Amino acid sequence: MKAFAASLLFVVLAEMGDKTQLLAMAFAAKYRWQTVLWAVFAATAVNHLMAAAAGNYLASVVPMVYIKTAAAVSFIIFGLWTIRGDTLGDEDKRFNFSPFWTVAVAFFIAEMGDKTQLATVSLVVEYNSVVRVWMGTTIGMVISNAIGIIAGNVMGKHIPERAIKWFSAVVFIAFGVYGLYDNLPKDIWSPFVITGGILLLFSSLYMMARVSEKREMKG
Secondary structure: OHHHHHHHHHHHHHOOOOHHHHHHHHHHOOOOHHHHHHHHHHHHHHHHHHHHHHHHHHHHHOOHHHHHHHHHHHHHHHHHHHHHOOOOOHHHOOOOOOHHHHHHHHHHHHHOOOHHHHHHHHHHHHHOOHHHHHHHHHHHHHHHHHHHHHHHHHHOOOOOHHHHHHHHHHHHHHHHHHHHHHHOOHHHOOHHHHHHHHHHHHHHHHHHHHHHHHHHHHO
């Protein structure tokens, strides 16, 4: 149950301001919202099953301490990526299938290499549970994109996107930092390493915030 709940929460947070959420908003303006959500579910179920299988394979061939450390680093990267944000390119909008397949194909392609797919791999490694993580990430994707549709149609003017992105990013980074502390040898945490890590983290946050501002100005 813990693997399912954590996976669901992580994906909901990761999707805030992500490209696939932007896709959901765009498609919901054109197609029925029920069609969009069913297509999101189908595309995510296939995509994240592939990612869960990959995570299960890694857990069987690589020492767990290395995998968990890499997973912790990846969560910090996900947080920075969330602050950076995504934009919706023209290639994500041009499909000539039925509404269901248009949305499903677009979401499947958008998820390839995306942070939620990578998070699925990391979560399988962390909790060693393919089915629960797969179910959690898939349902989390549907929930987050349902939120995106509602936010785009009803609450978009009342909830600042920047506030949502920063909240999500802080949660990811906090989990990542805790994971590093929990898995790395305790004698490595000297004042020099801690200070350097804090400086690196804050400089990275600053750079991602600057990138996000430039993207918003261009948008």
